[in-house]
Amino acid sequence: MAVSRKSQTALAQSVGLTDVDLLAMFRTVALARAVDERMWILNRAGRIPFVISGQGHEGAQVGIAWPLERRKDFIAPFYRSIATCLAFGMTAQDILMAQYAKATDPSSGGRQMPGHYGNAENNLLSLSSPVATQMLHAVGIALAAKIRGSGQVALTTMGEGSSNQGDVHEGLNFAAIHHLPFILVIENNGYAISVPAARQLATPNVADRASGYGIPGVVVDGSDVLACYRASKEAVDRARRGDGPTLIEAKVIRLTAHSSDDQQTKYRPEQELAELRSHDALPRFRDELHAAGVLDDEAEARITAEIKAEVNAATDHAEAEPDPDPSTAMHWVFAEDWPSETPPAWGFGGGHGLAGHEGDASAAEGASD
Numbered sequence: 001m002a003v004s005r006k007s008q009t010a011l012a013q014s015v016g017l018t019d020v021d022l023l024a025m026f027r028t029v030a031l032a033r034a035v036d037e038r039m040w041i042l043n044r045a046g047r048i049p050f051v052i053s054g055q056g057h058e059g060a061q062v063g064i065a066w067p068l069e070r071r072k073d074f075i076a077p078f079y080r081s082i083a084t085c086l087a088f089g090m091t092a093q094d095i096l097m098a099q100y101a102k103a104t105d106p107s108s109g110g111r112q113m114p115g116h117y118g119n120a121e122n123n124l125l126s127l128s129s130p131v132a133t134q135m136l137h138a139v140g141i142a143l144a145a146k147i148r149g150s151g152q153v154a155l156t157t158m159g160e161g162s163s164n165q166g167d168v169h170e171g172l173n174f175a176a177i178h179h180l181p182f183i184l185v186i187e188n189n190g191y192a193i194s195v196p197a198a199r200q201l202a203t204p205n206v207a208d209r210a211s212g213y214g215i216p217g218v219v220v221d222g223s224d225v226l227a228c229y230r231a232s233k234e235a236v237d238r239a240r241r242g243d244g245p246t247l248i249e250a251k252v253i254r255l256t257a258h259s260s261d262d263q264q265t266k267y268r269p270e271q272e273l274a275e276l277r278s279h280d281a282l283p284r285f286r287d288e289l290h291a292a293g294v295l296d297d298e299a300e301a302r303i304t305a306e307i308k309a310e311v312n313a314a315t316d317h318a319e320a321e322p323d324p325d326p327s328t329a330m331h332w333v334f335a336e337d338w339p340s341e342t343p344p345a346w347g348f349g350g351g352h353g354l355a356g357h358e359g360d361a362s363a364a365e366g367a368s369d
């Protein structure tokens with residue numbers, strides 16, 4: 001299929017994108033799924049220790065990450081954010097290097113728990129295991145962006161269970177009061193490990209809480225990639241205009257167990273699991289693009305073959321890379337183990353990324369709300 005750079009079907013026009021954009025979005029959703037499936041195979045084959053999956057979240061993640069500007073805006077991801085990280089500049093190889101905890105893993109040089117992806121170069125924050133702690137990091141970045149007048153937006157994302165942590169209330173209240181360029185995304189998959197949503201929340205939607213902070217709360221179908229894109233675009237535009245934060249709740253599905261150490265058939269009925277597949281964003285987006293004339297069988301086959309080759313090459317590369325040297329295990333943990341000026345093997349990336357960092361003090365003094 002000859003989709004040109006400028007070609008725009010009615011579907012693309014309806015969201016202000018080109019057909020090439022839509023194909024790139026589809027490719028990212030499909031790549032995330034393929035990387036994820038590979039991770040499970042590698043785990044079951046005893047090659048990688050732990051998988052926490054993004055399957056069922058990919059469509060929402062790609063749609064929501066898309067309107068943000070790479071290497072300008074910031075995202076504080078969570079453990080299911082594989083598609084988010086791919087949409088924001090990481091590669092299949094970067095993800096698998098983290099899974100293998102290799103010395104050259106760009107997320108942390110093999111120091112982080114698997115699934116804790118981060119990439120300084122792409123303004124993707126490293127995350128902590130206690131859920132929702134990334135909230136305060138992202139709100140802090142949004143505050144810095146506002147003080148510096150850099151026009152940047154900070155977004156963080158987490159599950160509905162995590163939304164009940166105190167950090168979320170504090171961060172959202174602060175961001176709302178100060179009209180920060182901040183977006184909170186809740187990827188509601190209906191479970192926090194084995195605990196169903198009804199046991200986590202006394203309201204059907206996390207987004208219902210937004211009115212308590214005086215900000216918009218949007219519920220969006222997480223299997224509808226373009227609906228997620230639209231909701232995110234509106235939130236990004238609002239943040240850049242200086243109109244403050246938005247809470248977006250994407251209703252997604254968790255297609256796998258919580259993690260590779262969990263057996264979900266103990267607490268999820270078979271019928272529910274079978275029914276979930278009909279809400280999967282990947283086939284839904286593919287069908288939508290076929291119907292709109294953006295994708296045909298030939299283009300789909302080409303994309304599928306490219307992704308297969310990419311995931312195979314990424315696996316081979318990660319397998320072959322060296323493990324971290326055990327004598328470096330304590331590097332970058334305590335200040336006294338900070339080895340001179342040598343940057344860590346995985347690098348600090350291309351700088352802090354916050355525009356206007358120079359002359360902080362005067363920028364801060366000049367800030368007004």
Ligand SMILES: Cc1ncc(C[n+]2csc(CCOP(=O)(O)OP(=O)(O)O)c2C)c(N)n1
Pocket residue numbers: 080129130131158159160161162163189191192193258
């Ligand atoms: C503060 C804290 N409490 C408990 C845990 C253990 N834990 C890890 S993931 C998780 C479930 C979180 O559920 P949710 O936010 O809905 O995200 P999901 O895994 O469903 O995507 C829990 C309880 C943790 N990591 N941090």
Ligand SMILES: [Mg+2]
Pocket residue numbers: 159160161187188189190191192193
């Ligand atoms: Mg959940």
